[in-house]
Amino acid sequence: MRKATILFNPNSGRRGRKRDSELHHAIGIIQSAGVRTELTVCRSSQEAADNARCAVAGGSDTVFACGGDGTIHDVIQGLAGTPVALAILPFGTANALAHDLGIPLRPGAAAQAAVDGKSKLRRIPLGRIEYEDFNGQSAACYFTVAAGIGVDAHLFYKLTAQLKNRSGMTAYYLKGWHLWATHRMRRFEVEYANGSGQRQRALLTELLAVRIRFFGNVLRELVPGASLDCSDLRAVMCRTASRNAYLQYVAGALFGWRPNIAGIDLVSCSEIVCQLPSAGADRVYVEADGELLGRLPARMTMVPDALSLVVPA
16 A cells, blocks of 8 residues: 545544544554555545545555445445555444454554555455436446345435434434334335346345345344355345334344245345336335435346455455
């Protein structure tokens, strides 16, 4: 690591003087390792992606994403397909990708791990999702943690970052549980190619394609077999509208069970295509890495050899 661009999201996670102090402390650690640094504040998703592209064009060999999973999601849009590596300074709320990679959650410790002589580069594939944005235009993006269609994306549509920042995560989660328990589940059509290339169809209420094994905190292995190194999409497909079935699955993830639940399947796919069952059907929303993107139709695939990550040895 010789030249690093540090992209900081001031709207991510907790705020205040302590966070600013942690950021400057982490930058000092990186600079003390002989790395030239340039700090850029990114106040929107588009700014983060554009500044990541500028870092690539400007000769940086590493880009530090300072924020949570949403910030990382924005930054990888500018790094995907390039040799420039992504390093993470966790400043978010959940920091799921940092948990999965074993990156320390204190920014200073994460900076030290990144410039440590024992750190390494890990080249991974990325998920890619095509969808319709809220202006009715075709759009696409990459994802590292997960992409969801149906129930979870509907919750992101109803919940706002302002609610989380204003009321705290407890109120945010309570509101989420209320919405989940009361909203009407909408069905959508899915066609997918399994590992052997055979195409199958299903009618679902929820699809969650997961790329990481370990989410951290109380949520451990949500989808057995998921991994950043996996060349396929590991997906949870919910054919049921039973809330009890959903609860059983989540409880199994929390406590390490692997129950066989009717209407919920785990599938490895090379491609997933989702669409509404009819022109007059309700809207079904799409999210990736916790960011609300748009709505159906959508298509998920994998892009091999797409991103370099700086990870602890």
